[in-house]
Amino acid sequence: xxxxxxxxxxxxxxxSETGSMPADVAGHLAGCADCRGLAERLRRLETAAxxxxxxxxxxxxxxxxxxxxxxxxARPAAGRTLTRRVxxxxxxxxxxxxxxxxxxxxxxxxxxxxxxxxxxALDQLVDWNLDLADAASPGDRTRLxxxxxxxxxxxxxxxxxxxxxxxxxxxxxxxxxxxxxxxxPVADAEGFTEVAAAIVQHMGKAAKRGDTRGLKGxxxxxxxxxxxGINARIEKLDAAGATPDRNPxxxxxxxxxAELREQLAALLKTTPDASDKEIRRxxxxxxxxxxxxx
Amino acid sequence: MGRGRRERTNEIAPYPLNPVDVELRxxxxxxxxxxxxxxxxxxxxxVEQHWNAVYRLLYRLSGSSHDAEDLTQETxxxxxxxxxxxxxxxxxxxxLMRIASNAFFDLQRRRRTAKATPLEDGQVQGAPTxxxxxxxxxxxxxxxxxxARLPETPRLVFLMRSLEELSFRDIAEAIGSTEETxxxxxxxxxxxxxxxxxxxx
Numbered sequence: 265x266x267x268x269x270x271x272x273x274x275x276x277x278x279x280s281e282t283g284s285m286p287a288d289v290a291g292h293l294a295g296c297a298d299c300r301g302l303a304e305r306l307r308r309l310e311t312a313a314x315x316x317x318x319x320x321x322x323x324x325x326x327x328x329x330x331x332x333x334x335x336x337x338a339r340p341a342a343g344r345t346l347t348r349r350v351x352x353x354x355x356x357x358x359x360x361x362x363x364x365x366x367x368x369x370x371x372x373x374x375x376x377x378x379x380x381x382x383x384x385a386l387d388q389l390v391d392w393n394l395d396l397a398d399a400a401s402p403g404d405r406t407r408l409x410x411x412x413x414x415x416x417x418x419x420x421x422x423x424x425x426x427x428x429x430x431x432x433x434x435x436x437x438x439x440x441x442x443x444x445x446x447x448x449p450v451a452d453a454e455g456f457t458e459v460a461a462a463i464v465q466h467m468g469k470a471a472k473r474g475d476t477r478g479l480k481g482x483x484x485x486x487x488x489x490x491x492x493g494i495n496a497r498i499e500k501l502d503a504a505g506a507t508p509d510r511n512p513x514x515x516x517x518x519x520x521x522a523e524l525r526e527q528l529a530a531l532l533k534t535t536p537d538a539s540d541k542e543i544r545r546x547x548x549x550x551x552x553x554x555x556x557x558x
Numbered sequence: 559m560g561r562g563r564r565e566r567t568n569e570i571a572p573y574p575l576n577p578v579d580v581e582l583r584x585x586x587x588x589x590x591x592x593x594x595x596x597x598x599x600x601x602x603x604x605v606e607q608h609w610n611a612v613y614r615l616l617y618r619l620s621g622s623s624h625d626a627e628d629l630t631q632e633t634x635x636x637x638x639x640x641x642x643x644x645x646x647x648x649x650x651x652x653x654l655m656r657i658a659s660n661a662f663f664d665l666q667r668r669r670r671t672a673k674a675t676p677l678e679d680g681q682v683q684g685a686p687t688x689x690x691x692x693x694x695x696x697x698x699x700x701x702x703x704x705x706a707r708l709p710e711t712p713r714l715v716f717l718m719r720s721l722e723e724l725s726f727r728d729i730a731e732a733i734g735s736t737e738e739t740x741x742x743x744x745x746x747x748x749x750x751x752x753x754x755x756x757x758x759x
Binding site for chain 1: 605626627630697698716720726
C-alpha cells in the first residue's frame with residue numbers, strides 16, 4: 265500500500281483499532297516516518313479533543329430540568345391545562361391527517377368511495393350534533409332535536425351512503441338523541457368521544473383500502489367533532505374547576521383520547537408516503553432518515 | 559344550522575410546547591406508577607447519566623451556551639415523547655445523540671428559513687467554559703475554535719467519535735447514514751483540523 269492509501273486509512277480509522285491494524289498498514293508505518301508522524305498527530309488530536317474545557321452551565325441546566333420533572337410528577341392537579349393539551353394533541357393529529365390527505369389527493373389519482381353526497385349528509389349530521397350540544401338550555405335541545413330528527417334520519421338512511429358512512433351516520437343519530445336528553449358536559453364529551461372513536465375506526469379502514477378522499481373527509485369530521493364538540497365541553501369543565509384527578513369520568517376520557525391519538529399515529533404507517541411526510545412534520549415526529557451525509 | 563362557524567378546517571391545533579406534564583400523566587396511566595421509564599430506566603436516571611454529554615455535544619455544535627441549554631432540554635423532551643421508539647439493548651447515548659443532532663439541525667433550518675443571522679464561526683471561543691490547566695486550556699481552546707469552523711456533518715461526526723467515543727456504527731445511525739459515509743466525514747474533519755492546527759499538535 266502506498267502512503268496515500270495508508271493515510272486515508274488512518275484518517276478514517278477508529279484510532280483504537282490501530283492496536284490491531286492490518287499487517288500491511290503496520291508494516292508500512294514501521295518503515296515510513298511521514299505516515300508514522302500522521303498517526304502520532306492524530307492520536308494527539310484525539311487526546312486534545314478529550315481535554316477540551318467542559319462548558320459551564322450544564323449542571324445548572326440539568327438541575328433545572330430535573331426540578332421540572334419532579335414537580336410535574338408530584339403535581340396532582342395538573343389536569344386543567346393538561347386536559348386541553350391532550351385533546352389538542354389529538355386534534356393536531358387529525359388536522360395533520362386532513363392536511364396530509366389534501367396533499368395526497370393532489371398527488372395521487374383519487375379512487376375515493378366517500379361521495380360528495382355522503383360528505384354533505386355527514387356534515388349535516390355533525391352540525392346537528394354540535395348545535396344540540398351548544399343549545400342554550402335543555403329545553404332548546406329538546407326542541408332542536410324534535411325539529412330536525414326526521415330529516416336527519418332520512419339523511420342517515422340515504423341509499424347513496426356506503427355501509428361505513430351509514431354506520432357513522434347511525435352513531436351521530438344515536439349521539440343526537442343522547443344529547444337531547446341532557447346537558448352534562450362530561451356526558452356530552454363522552455358521547456362525542458364515542459363518535460370520534462367510530463370515525464377513527466373508519467379512518468383506519470379508509471387508509472387500508474387506499475381511499476384518500478374518504479380519509480380526508482373523515483379526518484375533517486374528526487377535527488370538527490374534537491375541536492367544537494369535545495374541546496368546547498372541556499373548556500366548560502376547566503372553567504368549573506374539574507380535574508381528571510377528582511373526576512374519574514374525565515380521567516377515562518383523557519385515557520380514551522390517548523388511545524385515539526395512538527391510533528391516529530398508527531395511521532402514519534398506512535397513508536401514502538408523500539402524505540406520511542406531511543403528517544410526521546405536523547406531528548413533529550422524527551423522519552425515518554434525516555440529513556444524509558453531504 | 560351553524561355550519562359557518564364550524565367549517566371544515568385545515569387548522570392545526572398548536573402542538574404542546576411543553577409535553578412534560580402530558581407525557582408524565584400518560585405514563586402514569588400506562589404503568590400505574592409515578593415513574594416514567596425510558597428503555598426500562600427511570601427518566602430521571604437517563605437525564606442524570608446523559609445530560610452532560612448531550613449538552614457538551616450541543617455546545618460544541620452550536621457554539622452557544624444558550625442554544626446548548628435550549629437544545630438539550632428539547633432533546634430530553636423529545637426523548638420523553640418518543641421513549642417508545644427506543645429499542646432496549648441498543649445504545650441509549652447514541653439514541654439521544656441522534657435526537658440532539660436532529661434538534662440542532664431543525665434549529666439551523668428554522669434559522670435559515672427565518673433568515674436569521676447564523677452563528678459566527680469561532681463564537682465558541684468566547685463562551686464560558688470550566689477552566690483546566692493552562693496548557694490544556696490553550697490547546698483545547700484552539701481545537702474548539704477549529705472544530706467550530708468545520709462543516710456541520712463532519713463536525714458532528716468528529717464530536718460524536720472523539721468527544722463521546724461512539725462507534726462509527728452508532729454514529730452512522732445517529733446521522734441517518736452508512737458507516738462508510740460516517741468514516742468519510744471523519745476523514746474530512748480530521749484532515750481539516752490537522753490543517754488548521756498545523757504545528758500546534
